[in-house]
Amino acid sequence: MENDEQSETHAEIMEATYRALCEHGYASLTMQKISDEFEKSKGLLHYHFDSKEELLTAFIDYLLSEFEQDIASIEGPPDEKLDEFIKRFVVVSNTDDRKALHLALLELRAQSPFNDRFRDHLARSDTIVRDVVAEIIDDGITQGVFRADAEPEAVAQLVLASMDGARTRGLTIGDETYPDAVSDALYEYVIDDILVKTNE
């Protein structure tokens, strides 16, 4: 019972952090601004997290577990799961909240070379996300959806780097069509080539 309550509070703090980051960005984020978005007491916030850094490190892990749950919840063949993964990067460009979040995350990422904890958690997140994509490709090979000579790790690395680059470039130059254009090119030059063609 107590654990349920604690994990509910944790989730509420993460949602408050999400809202505060979207509204204020990374640079001017304070524990007070997160507390303002949190419906429970400021004391409870500080009971859970000693510092902004500790809270943001937990937030990186929270986004990762949200992502993992999202991908795991897709029922369907591996090629549809891959489509869904790519769509997540494209959708960012379409809602103001997601744009604001990813801009805040870009600022946080730019600090990570000077912050061991951010860097460690981002590196862990990078490995897990790449593994998720590689596993989708691997499952697709087993199920005959993707070609047997496709290399899961290499494809995963290329998909993730190109979509992340597209999102960053789109966000920073204010071009909402960027991730869409890159995903089109990614399908044409990479994904369509590893799909097993069936005669319909």
Add this chain to the structure above:
Amino acid sequence: MENDEQSETHAEIMEATYRALCEHGYASLTMQKISDEFEKSKGLLHYHFDSKEELLTAFIDYLLSEFEQDIASIEGPPDEKLDEFIKRFVVVSNTDDRKALHLALLELRAQSPFNDRFRDHLARSDTIVRDVVAEIIDDGITQGVFRADAEPEAVAQLVLASMDGARTRGLTIGDETYPDAVSDALYEYVIDDILVKTNE
């Protein structure tokens, strides 16, 4: 004569900005710190640039023109020019100065949604860099190096997004091998496929 002197001073200011950005990063950069790296007078710095923002906008253009000169100076067939373009992203991971510069630029890029001038100059830079790569592919098609059905704009977009994403991820998680791994995948899944195979 006066124009030569002015453009020499401009180049010296840009080099001072480069050094100051590498040493101090973006967030703590001041006109004073740039002036400290500039051998001539602080008055001359302020005569050329009213504000840090104006100076950094000129610096974005300076990096772009350096890049254009670099690529234009490569004597060789289009596929070698493309190799050289990709190598520029990989090399970033190998020298501390380039790493520091690109981290500073990442911070600056994260500010661009809130700064019209940064955004405009970054958008212009993005278009020009993509055009340079698309032109390399286009020339390669004309010269029979790349396949006639390769689409210059789509390939350019994919190359640029994936290498930019690889650089950002490598820098932020401290993995120097990232751009190399993504460039390997890019060759295997995209560039080798558009190369015209010749019987040697």
